[in-house]
Amino acid sequence: MTETVSRPTLEAVAARAGVSRATVSRVVNGGDGVREPLVERVRRAVEELGYVPNQAARSLVTRRHDAVAVVIAEPETRVFADPFFALQLRGISKELTANDSQLVLLLTEGRDDHARVARYLAGGHVDGALVFSLHLEDPLPGLIHGAGVPTVFGGRPGWGDGVREAVYVDCDNRGGARQAVRHLLGLGRTRVAHITGALDQTSAVDRLDGFRDVMADAGPELVAQGDFTPAGGERAMRELLECRPDVDAVFVANDLSALGVLRVLREHGRRVPEDVAVIGFDDMLPIAEQTDPPLTTVRQEIEEMGRLMARLLIRGLEGGPAAQDPAPDPAGVVLPTTIVRRASA
Numbered sequence: 001m002t003e004t005v006s007r008p009t010l011e012a013v014a015a016r017a018g019v020s021r022a023t024v025s026r027v028v029n030g031g032d033g034v035r036e037p038l039v040e041r042v043r044r045a046v047e048e049l050g051y052v053p054n055q056a057a058r059s060l061v062t063r064r065h066d067a068v069a070v071v072i073a074e075p076e077t078r079v080f081a082d083p084f085f086a087l088q089l090r091g092i093s094k095e096l097t098a099n100d101s102q103l104v105l106l107l108t109e110g111r112d113d114h115a116r117v118a119r120y121l122a123g124g125h126v127d128g129a130l131v132f133s134l135h136l137e138d139p140l141p142g143l144i145h146g147a148g149v150p151t152v153f154g155g156r157p158g159w160g161d162g163v164r165e166a167v168y169v170d171c172d173n174r175g176g177a178r179q180a181v182r183h184l185l186g187l188g189r190t191r192v193a194h195i196t197g198a199l200d201q202t203s204a205v206d207r208l209d210g211f212r213d214v215m216a217d218a219g220p221e222l223v224a225q226g227d228f229t230p231a232g233g234e235r236a237m238r239e240l241l242e243c244r245p246d247v248d249a250v251f252v253a254n255d256l257s258a259l260g261v262l263r264v265l266r267e268h269g270r271r272v273p274e275d276v277a278v279i280g281f282d283d284m285l286p287i288a289e290q291t292d293p294p295l296t297t298v299r300q301e302i303e304e305m306g307r308l309m310a311r312l313l314i315r316g317l318e319g320g321p322a323a324q325d326p327a328p329d330p331a332g333v334v335l336p337t338t339i340v341r342r343a344s345a
Contacts, residue, residue, distance in 0.1 A: 008049040016045035067102040068092075068313060069149075071117055071131040073138055075109045082228075082256060083284045084302060085133070088154065091306025092130060099314050101127070108140070118143035128313045134158065135200045141166070152313045154305065156202045156332065167316070169309045169333045171300035173203050173281075176337030177210025180251045180279045180298050183339055185214070189249035189277055192218070195236040195261060197228040197253035204228070207253050207281060222247070226257045233260030241268060248276055249345070255280040255287050258295055262344070266292075277345035293343035300337050308333060 013028075014021045019038055026034050027042040028051070034042075045051075070092055072079050079085045089105075096103050104126055106117050121129055121144060129144060132154025144151050153168040184192050194211040197204030208223070215222070221243040224236035233252060237260065240247055252258040258280035262272060270276045272293055280288065283299035312333070 008051040010051075013042065013045045013049055013051050016049060017041040066100060067104055067126045068096055068310065069104045069106055069117075069121060069126040069129040071106045071108070071129055071140065071144075073108050073131070073133045073135060073140055076107050078229075079107055083287065084254075084256075084282060087284065087302040088132065088306040091303035091308075092310045093306075094303075095307040095310035095314070099310075101314070111139070114139050114143060118147055121149045122147035127317050128152070130154065130309050130313060132309075133201070135198070136202070137200065150313060150316055152309045152316075154309055156206070156334075158202045167312055167332075169305050169312065169335070170203070171305065171335045172337050173206035174210040174213070176281060176298040176300065177207040177251065178213050179337065179339050180281065181211055181214040183296070183341075184249040184251060184277055184279060184345060187249070187273075187277055187345065191222070191244065191247050192249040192251065193222040193224065193240050193244065193247045194218075195224050195226045195233060195240070195250060195252045195257055197226060197257070198232075199225060201228075204253055211251055226253060228254050228257060230256050230260040230263075233257030234264050235260075237261045237264040250276060250278050252278060252280045255282045255284045255295060255297055258297070258344075259287070259291060262291055262295075273343065273345050279339075279345040283340050288340070288342065291344070296342045296345040297340055298337050299340045301335055305335060308335075 010021050010024050014024045017024065019042060023034055023038060024042050027039050028046060070089065072085060093103050106120065108114055108117060117140065126149070128150035130152050131140065131144065134140060134153065134155060134157065136158040141157065151167070153166055155168060156170045157166045157168055181192055192215055194208065196208050199205060199208070212218070224239045226232035226236040233256070237250070240250070241264070250261060252261050258278055261278055265272055265276055265278070272278055278295065280295050280297035282302065283297045284302070288295040288297050
């Protein structure tokens with residue numbers, strides 16, 4: 001048998017503080033119009049009794065749920081295998097915790113999940129949404145827009161219809177790619193190739209554009225399509241070696257793909273960096289430090305990007321009617337990138 005312990009009630013707090021039940025309700029649920037001395041008496045009684053406010057009642061007063069949905073437009077097998085998502089979630093979680101908000105994680109496996117996520121957001125369960133890893137034909141942005149939920153996106157949105165304004169946080173993907181290629185050229189490499197990420201995502205497109213900004217004369221045989229995974233890096237590196245066995249440097253769209261690239265080069269007896277220099281993108285630790293050799297890479301502040309996404313959303317929510325546009329000028333926040341030099345290039 002278990003003993004049921006009764007929870008302190010509003011009436012008990014009111015009796016301890018010597019005020020009315022209505023006064024206690026206004027104080028604990030965020031209402032106004034209570035004099036400061038009474039507020040202090042109520043707070044002291046709440047602490048002494050261990051009273052926990054009813055969230056449903058609090059929401060009726062504040063119209064806030066103290067919860068934020070984090071929507072990742074990827075299947076769970078990808079989310080839990082890629083450290084990028086863990087780093088971004090850690091930044092988001094830290095910021096939400098500091099603001100006494102809960103994180104609600106929503107993943108999408110397919111179009112049925114898109115509709116489920118849209119229904120959940122429209123149902124008034126959360127104050128806003130943080131959405132990242134979108135694909136160019138993803139219906140989620142339109143569904144979320146229709147739900148009327150304040151939203152901040154991770155990554156530059158891919159739509160250009162001029163209708164849906166978007167607040168987003170991203171890194172300088174194109175500029176970081178240019179840095180990477182110039183670094184390889186500065187090492188004296190002359191046959192620089194690029195392994196892309198998934199080209200239905202703007203980060204991969206921007207990094208490819210950055211490569212082409214510097215390597216304008218590079219032929220199509222020096223670009224192989226990957227998908228941001230180690231297996232995709234392997235496939236793309238095999239294609240490159242088949243088409244251009246003389247390649248002497250590779251800029252890889254992310255660190256995970258670079259794992260596959262290094263594996264294939266080792267299988268083919270190519271020394272890194274003596275025969276082929278390799279540079280990645282992300283600087284995900286400990287991956288970049290533990291590759292053989294340790295990976296030179298373009299660093300983006302992944303955790304800070306997550307924190308900034310959450311901060312922009314919370315700032316907008318605290319702004320009242322303008323909450324759906326927390327940072328209209330500029331809408332996009334782009335963080336700089338830097339090269340971290342290690343042994344691979």
